[in-house]
Amino acid sequence: MRVAITGGSGFVGRHLAERLDPAETVIVSRRTGVEIDDVDALAAAFEGCDAVAHCAGINREIGEQTFQRVHVEGTRAVVEAAQRAGVKRIVMLSFLRARPGTGSAYHETKWAAEELIRSSGLDHTILKSGMIYGPGDHMIDHVTKAVRTWPVFGTVGYTEKKVRPIPVHDAVGVLLAALDGRIPDPTVAVMGAEELELGAAVRRIAGVAGRRPLYVPLPVWAIKALAQLTEWVMVTPLVAKAQARMLAEGVNESAPFAPEPPAGIRPSSLFTEDLIRAALPAGRFGLQDLRLARR
Template sequence: MRVAITGGTGFVGQHLAERLQHDGHEIVVVSRRTGVEIDDVEALTAAFADCDVVAHCAGINRELGEQTFQRVHVDGTRAVVDAARRAGVGRIVLVSFLRARPDCGSGYHETKWAAEEIVRGSGIAHTVLKFGMIYGAGDHMVDHVTKAVRTFPVFATVGYRERLVRPVPVADAVDVLVAALEGRVSEPTVAVMGAEELELGAAVRRIAHVAGRRPLYVPVPVWTIRLLARATERLMKTPLVAKAQAQMLAEGVSEAAPPAPELPADLRPSRRFDESRIRAALPVGRFTLGDLRLSRSSH
């Protein structure tokens, strides 16, 4: 199988590329780093030549300069569909978000939903995978919590009512992606959630424990997290929390919105959010001045 992977140098895309290569498949990595802009139909068409399927993993969780949600999620997905049609690609698998939906006040959620609708209306065989929080080496979940508890003696938890999460190990996410690429997922849109449901605070405490830290946990109202997100998006190269993530934290990430069917039992993620998998995802170090966009190393 010859597979084109948009966002192939990103977190999920890179893990998928490694798995497909290990299994003997031919891959084409498509990203800005390989010289292809996500909304360039001509370049995408050339990249998709002779590909059987496209794994559309490209996405952003915050806007920066020309990389806007509209350009990457909407215009980019429309270009991917047009290019796939021109190149004769037989299937598109879209990586989306569990709670992507219209009219919810979050540009991330709304444009991810728009991308889903473009794929669903493409006339090309497809699978839309609505993933919950995916974690693993190089993620934005374990990475940021670990660096935060290593850096600060206090950790803010969201609100006074615990939200629920079902974290998905990246290895399980890749298993599901491969099944979809191979046409083994029968539903055109499915919700993909982790095997273990737990309170967000419990997930944070578990990460902190594995990282060897015991910060003071302080519950704060959701608006405080939203303000923090605005500040860190402006000041940090990779925000401690992005505005889209603040919305996720406020809602919880344990069920699809709008409702979507789950995977068949034999394809569902099975690995728990345990210490061994958290430890494998732990980053090196903590937050430093080098993480600020205003630092000299950011220029």
């Protein structure tokens, strides 16, 4: 089976590509010279492919890379290009709580993208995925660097929200099953096997990183303000505004409801110290992480 991966240079896309036959895999990204809303370039890339894994997405807006352009116009272009190229199947990686009427551009554009896939007429699977972690992620990477850099760590809100972290190898396993047509439902919720409070997840990561910071609960508005500040000043923000909204809601159940994949396909790995350790980055935050230092 020949597969094209949009966002193939990104976190999940890279890990998916590693599990596929390189001779039968087409990486589609800005790094390979293809813009996500360029229908002609996408159609040329999709030529001869049996399926498209649509993993392209952003968690913050930078210049022309807006949620509307990447999530909505990009998905519209992917659908048209797939139809032109004769692709039979699309698998889209979405977000667990993508839905309309939230006031969050991230959530709403991800939902709009889902709707474009549903109305495409193409065989499809939409994976409403929760928090994915692994080597090269943002979750463990940023928590680890933060606790290595500062003695105080702010947690979200005074009421603990819950998460179900998914190791990237489990998430890729679900993607592969969807590409193979082994998931009967057109939309499924992809969540980790272990549910725990966000603070407990952070403490587990910090413990593996050898740190014991002082944890301070912060109101949601403070986390959102921190997100705005770090989007302004950091190359990759400590926390993006969309991520602050996710954490404030919790990331442990789909909205709207979607069933989980069948047993044997759904993620089964716990949030273990070994898996966390495998994803730990080197170093801490420094001047190299500031936008000013890159100019």
